[in-house]
Amino acid sequence: MNWTALAPARRNFIKWIDILQPTFNNRNIQCSIWNSCENSEVVDSNNFSNSLKCISTTDSIHENIKQICLIPLTILIIAINVCVLLVIAVNKKFHNTTYMLIAALGFADLCVGFVSIGTLVTRASEKTLDLCLVRIGFTIAACIDSLLVLMLIAIDRYIAVFKGLRYIQIVKRERVIFGIFLVSIISIAVGFLPLMGWRVSTYNKYCSFLYVVPANYIIVLFSSCVFIPITAMFVIYGRLYKNAQIHIKRIESIENITQPRLSNGQLRISARTAKSLKTLTVVFGCVLLTWMPFLITSIAQIICGDKTCFLKDIVGTHLLILGFSNSFLNPVIYALGTKDFRETFVHTCFGRFPCFNQRPSRSRSNIYPVLSRTRL
Numbered sequence: 001m002n003w004t005a006l007a008p009a010r011r012n013f014i015k016w017i018d019i020l021q022p023t024f025n026n027r028n029i030q031c032s033i034w035n036s037c038e039n040s041e042v043v044d045s046n047n048f049s050n051s052l053k054c055i056s057t058t059d060s061i062h063e064n065i066k067q068i069c070l071i072p073l074t075i076l077i078i079a080i081n082v083c084v085l086l087v088i089a090v091n092k093k094f095h096n097t098t099y100m101l102i103a104a105l106g107f108a109d110l111c112v113g114f115v116s117i118g119t120l121v122t123r124a125s126e127k128t129l130d131l132c133l134v135r136i137g138f139t140i141a142a143c144i145d146s147l148l149v150l151m152l153i154a155i156d157r158y159i160a161v162f163k164g165l166r167y168i169q170i171v172k173r174e175r176v177i178f179g180i181f182l183v184s185i186i187s188i189a190v191g192f193l194p195l196m197g198w199r200v201s202t203y204n205k206y207c208s209f210l211y212v213v214p215a216n217y218i219i220v221l222f223s224s225c226v227f228i229p230i231t232a233m234f235v236i237y238g239r240l241y242k243n244a245q246i247h248i249k250r251i252e253s254i255e256n257i258t259q260p261r262l263s264n265g266q267l268r269i270s271a272r273t274a275k276s277l278k279t280l281t282v283v284f285g286c287v288l289l290t291w292m293p294f295l296i297t298s299i300a301q302i303i304c305g306d307k308t309c310f311l312k313d314i315v316g317t318h319l320l321i322l323g324f325s326n327s328f329l330n331p332v333i334y335a336l337g338t339k340d341f342r343e344t345f346v347h348t349c350f351g352r353f354p355c356f357n358q359r360p361s362r363s364r365s366n367i368y369p370v371l372s373r374t375r376l
Contacts (some may be wrong), residue, residue, distance in 0.1 A: 063124060066317040070116050070324070077113035077327045081106045084331045087341070087348045094341070097176045101156055102334055104180045105149045109327035111142035116324060124207045124316075132207035133195040139209075141191030144225045146327060148183035150287065151229035152176075153334065154236040161240060190225055193217065208316030215302045222295055230287065237284045283333055290326035294319040 084106045088094045118135050126132040156176075160167050198217045210218070297319055301311035336342045 060313060062313040062317040066321060067120060067123065069321050070120055073321065073324060073328065074113050074116035074120065077109060077116065077324070080328060080331050081110040081113065083345065083349050084335045085110070087335075087345050090348065091344055094344075097171050097173055098156060098160075100173070100176050100180070101149060101153050105146060105153065105330055105334060108142055108146040108149055109330050111138070112146060112324055112327040115139045115142050122207065125205060126207045127205070129199065129203035129212065130195065132203065132212050133192075133199060135207065136209060136212060137192040137195050139191070140221070141187040143323065144190060144221075145184055145187035146330065147226065147229050147287075147291070148187060149180070150330070151232050152179050152183065154233045157240065158236045161243060186225070190221060208312065209320070210298065210301060210312040210315050218298060218302060222299070226291070226295060230291075233284055233287065241281075279337065286326065286329045286333060289322075290329065291323050294323045 085103055088099050088103045088106070115135070115138050118138070122135065126135065156171060159170055163170055194213050194217060198214065200212055200214055203212065294315060297311055297315050301315065304311070336345060
């Protein structure tokens with residue numbers, strides 16, 4: 001076949017592609033149909049559908065926005081998690097199994113903050129694929145560890161509410177340490193699978209999640225280490241939510257039968273129970289809000305393939321920032337959401353300032369007092 005005669009058609013086709021994708025001027029069109037494609041790289045492909053591959057650059061608008069947003073977010077993540085770990089370490093009343101899980105969560109989120117620093121320094125432009133996969137591995141490991149510890153906290157709350165009389169016998173310090181160690185090992189092993197060989201074959205000097213890990217790895221990662229803990233949290237917090245609703249209905253029935261209005265003690269119990277419903281909604285809602293867009297968009301990109309190249313950029317920049325923000329929200333919800341810990345936090349971190357110089361209450365510390373076994 002005379003390929004020279006097809007040159008005008010080739011040029012018209014490239015112009016047509018440029019018109020359809022005006023927002024991706026930084027992309028190179030890779031062709032395997034014509035070996036002389038200008039401004040492109042030859043791709044080993046057997047069909048036309050695989051001849052156009054997604055390529056992005058570190059100076060894209062999405063990457064620049066990510067760099068700008070990560071700076072304040074990284075500072076907030078590191079600062080608040082360091083303070084939470086410090087408060088737990090210096091106050092003996094927080095040296096219990098529940099706050100061991102909170103400390104493990106704070107450490108995992110702190111690692112996310114350090115990973116963000118690496119992302120800012122490298123600007124996702126590691127020279128080799130191995131260096132890229134090291135940073136990606138730490139990122140995946142830190143995020144998965146944080147998510148798995150959230151599942152452990154949900155299990156801890158479930159046992160505290162539904163197995164309250166046996167809580168001390170079930171939730172022992174050794175078991176909590178083993179659980180934290182186990183999820184850490186799982187997170188590290190899964191996160192560094194790409195570095196050990198489960199990787200893409202080509203690297204275009206742009207280190208972003210969907211650009212350097214294969215689709216089958218992403219499917220295994222999401223199905224085993226993301227959907228399982230999210231589903232477990234959904235079931236557990238659903239049970240806790242239902243239990244809190246039953247408690248409110250019981251109080252309302254007592255009010256209608258015995259008294260025209262509740263006593264002050266019953267009002268306090270009812271208020272705590274109502275607050276527990278809001279707390280549960282916030283807890284699980286933040287997990288869904290911060291990570292589900294990342295997961296859904298990643299799956300959509302895998303299904304659609306390279307026809308939706310812009311989704312790769314969205315996942316690796318904007319939605320990654322949204323996922324990282326969960327590491328800032330976790331200490332706010334799980335640690336500062338408790339009045340006793342919040343007062344101790346303010347006194348420990350800001351006690352030298354007169355406006356914050358107020359001693360914390362001496363009440364017994366319990367994460368989520370509205371979810372304690374004696375109140376639901």
